Amino acid sequence: MQAMNSLLNPTQQIPLQDLQINGNSHHHQQIHVPSSSQFQYPTPTSTTHHDDSFLEQILSSTTSFPWSDETGPPNPEDNNNAGFNYDEMVLASKLRQHQINGGAAGNPFSTMKMMLMMQQQQQQQQMMLAGRPTVASAAAGGGITTNHQGGEGSMQALYNVFGDGSLHGTMQAKSFVGANSATEMTQSQGSGPTAGEAVTAPEKPKQRVRARRGQATDPHSIAERLRRVRIAERMKALQELVPNANKTDKASMLDEIIDYVKFLQLQVKVLSMSRLGGAAAVAPLVSEGGGDCIQTSANGGPHPRNSNGDQTPSANDRLTMTEHQVAKLMEEDMGSAMQYLQEKGLCLMPISLATAISTATSRSRNSMINHENPTNGSHLLIQSSGGDGPSSPSMSVLTVQSATMGNGGLEGGAASVSKP
Amino acid sequence: VKNPSSSLKSRFITRFLGALTKTNAEDPISSPSPTRIFQRYRRIKVASNKSMAYSVRSRRIWSRALLSRFRSRRSAFSGRRSSVKTTNCTTSPPPALIKVTIDENKTAKGGLDMQTDELRELVPGGEAMDVCNLLDETAHYIKCLTTQVQVMRKIVDFYHHSK
Numbered sequence: 001m002q003a004m005n006s007l008l009n010p011t012q013q014i015p016l017q018d019l020q021i022n023g024n025s026h027h028h029q030q031i032h033v034p035s036s037s038q039f040q041y042p043t044p045t046s047t048t049h050h051d052d053s054f055l056e057q058i059l060s061s062t063t064s065f066p067w068s069d070e071t072g073p074p075n076p077e078d079n080n081n082a083g084f085n086y087d088e089m090v091l092a093s094k095l096r097q098h099q100i101n102g103g104a105a106g107n108p109f110s111t112m113k114m115m116l117m118m119q120q121q122q123q124q125q126q127m128m129l130a131g132r133p134t135v136a137s138a139a140a141g142g143g144i145t146t147n148h149q150g151g152e153g154s155m156q157a158l159y160n161v162f163g164d165g166s167l168h169g170t171m172q173a174k175s176f177v178g179a180n181s182a183t184e185m186t187q188s189q190g191s192g193p194t195a196g197e198a199v200t201a202p203e204k205p206k207q208r209v210r211a212r213r214g215q216a217t218d219p220h221s222i223a224e225r226l227r228r229v230r231i232a233e234r235m236k237a238l239q240e241l242v243p244n245a246n247k248t249d250k251a252s253m254l255d256e257i258i259d260y261v262k263f264l265q266l267q268v269k270v271l272s273m274s275r276l277g278g279a280a281a282v283a284p285l286v287s288e289g290g291g292d293c294i295q296t297s298a299n300g301g302p303h304p305r306n307s308n309g310d311q312t313p314s315a316n317d318r319l320t321m322t323e324h325q326v327a328k329l330m331e332e333d334m335g336s337a338m339q340y341l342q343e344k345g346l347c348l349m350p351i352s353l354a355t356a357i358s359t360a361t362s363r364s365r366n367s368m369i370n371h372e373n374p375t376n377g378s379h380l381l382i383q384s385s386g387g388d389g390p391s392s393p394s395m396s397v398l399t400v401q402s403a404t405m406g407n408g409g410l411e412g413g414a415a416s417v418s419k420p
Numbered sequence: 421v422k423n424p425s426s427s428l429k430s431r432f433i434t435r436f437l438g439a440l441t442k443t444n445a446e447d448p449i450s451s452p453s454p455t456r457i458f459q460r461y462r463r464i465k466v467a468s469n470k471s472m473a474y475s476v477r478s479r480r481i482w483s484r485a486l487l488s489r490f491r492s493r494r495s496a497f498s499g500r501r502s503s504v505k506t507t508n509c510t511t512s513p514p515p516a517l518i519k520v521t522i523d524e525n526k527t528a529k530g531g532l533d534m535q536t537d538e539l540r541e542l543v544p545g546g547e548a549m550d551v552c553n554l555l556d557e558t559a560h561y562i563k564c565l566t567t568q569v570q571v572m573r574k575i576v577d578f579y580h581h582s583k
Contacts, residue, residue, distance in 0.1 A: 227552065234555035241562050254535040257558060261542045264565035271572035272465035 429567050431475040436571065439467035466490075472568050482557050485545025 235253060242260045247253045443463055470490055476483040539554060540546035543561050546554055 230552050231555060234552060234559065238555060238559050238562070241559055241566075251532055251535065254532060254539065257562075258535060258538050258542060261539070261558065261562060261565070264562065264569060265542070267569045268468060268565065268572065269465055271569060271576060272468055273461050274576050 428475055428564065429571065432472050432564075432567060433571050435471035435474055436468055437575075439471055440464070440575075443467060468568060468572060472564050476560075476564060480557060480560055481549060481553065482544045482546070482561050489544070 235250065238257055239253065242257050244256055247256060443460065469486065473483045473486040473490070478484045478487065536551055536554065539558060540549070543554065543558050546557065549557060
């Protein structure tokens with residue numbers, strides 16, 4: 001009996017002691033039982049006592065253990081069985097008594113204790129060899145008791161308790177992992193209520209993780225949740241990179257991101273165009289939607305050349321000619337430059353605004369801009385158009401890089417012409 | 421803050437300037453023909469993007485896609501049969517997987533799949549990524565693009581100042 005006590009959890013001494021006191025006398029006969037014969041559990045042919053049926057249930061579930069198959073002498077078997085049953089009944093009554101005495105308040109706890117003890121006993125049963133009859137019988141006794149209390153489902157409820165304790169997926173109560181969690185459970189008695197919940201709601205024999213309140217434990221929904229969280233993280237990171245990121249709506253945020261990427265790609269194009277001449281180049285740019293190229297002549301010299309004669313008349317070339325004229329005029333006199341522009345129906349505006357507008361118009365395919373802004377700095381020439389329908393989606397942006405593009409002067413003529 | 425001696429920016433600058441000087445050497449600046457100008461523009465743009473992709477190496481999906489695109493293009497110019505499409509296919513998963521991800525987007529995000537598709541077109545190699553990776557790649561791509569723009573702008577300013 002001391003062995004049993006030491007094997008089981010010391011925190012559960014009370015029921016054990018009860019058991020022991022009464023079981024001591026009856027266990028004597030089992031102590032010296034030869035190892036081979038004690039695990040011949042009663043077959044259904046035995047006395048059809050109420051307790052026996054429960055015993056069978058439990059013991060049948062525990063007979064999956066790899067007991068040794070030796071069949072001892074039948075006589076000791078019968079004795080064992082009889083004694084076994086008797087002992088079990090005694091134990092059961094003792095445990096039940098304790099249960100009743102435990103009171104309503106302590107019921108869940110004591111129930112859990114009982115179950116855990118039983119489970120532990122089962123665990124030890126599993127771990128031990130066939131040479132420990134006493135513990136086996138005690139375990140079986142604990143099993144019976146549990147069955148008395150909770151009915152058929154309590155066995156599975158016990159499994160659920162361990163499922164709760166570990167909060168994992170399926171967990172075999174008969175595994176050593178279960179044993180560890182059992183000890184954890186006993187030590188952390190704060191999980192009592194949850195165990196109580198599990199007890200009161202017996203489920204199918206399959207292991208099931210209890211859901212926390214407000215959350216599903218279905219693996220698909222967990223994956224969904226993870227995915228959503230990850231996407232939210234990435235969106236937040238993008239928000240920091242992209243300017244004007246104060247949008248809370250995911251859709252508008254994505255719009256902003258898309259526009260910004262387009263804008264950056266456009267800038268790379270623009271800048272690579274400007275590199276052609278080196279200094280004070282008048283460089284056209286490929287339109288956004290169409291991909292048709294606007295051709296111009298690059299002037300590498302210090303002053304913008306008048307290349308009117310070089311180009312064949314075409315819409316694009318006219319634009320570049322305009323650009324050249326404007327650049328030339330700008331060097332001489334801002335006023336005349338503006339006049340010239342106005343004749344043509346063009347206007348100047350800062351590049352930053354123009355690029356913003358260009359992205360906006362490319363999105364909405366609608367450009368009705370007529371804006372004049374004769375300040376120094378980088379400017380854009382924008383041609384106003386009448387109703388611009390969706391038939392002309394491409395927008396060509398011409399940029400003329402200036403020497404002081406970043407600084408805000410007009411040397412060399414910094415302007416870009418955009419034609420919707 | 422990266423180590424300045426080996427940051428993305430410095431790697432890109434070195435490569436790009438090298439490419440630029442090479443282009444300038446091959447193609448004289450003062451050629452008036454518009455087609456030549458356009459070609460030069462194209463070459464510079466490609467050089468810029470390529471330099472950036474090489475600086476990132478293969479650490480990112482978009483850079484890998486860009487690099488494979490450049491390599492296939494080069495091989496196509498040299499007369500081989502390999503088309504851009506086939507080389508891109510090697511980098512992308514089989515169509516079944518792509519379809520799955522697209523359906524996933526539709527069910528999960530509803531109206532946002534239009535924008536995700538658009539984003540896929542913008543970011544190189546974006547067709548074969550799920551939304552999560554796509555956003556990640558977009559962030560890195562934006563960072564690299566801004567670096568590119570910064571550097572190129574500085575070069576332009578430098579050229580103009582030194583005229």
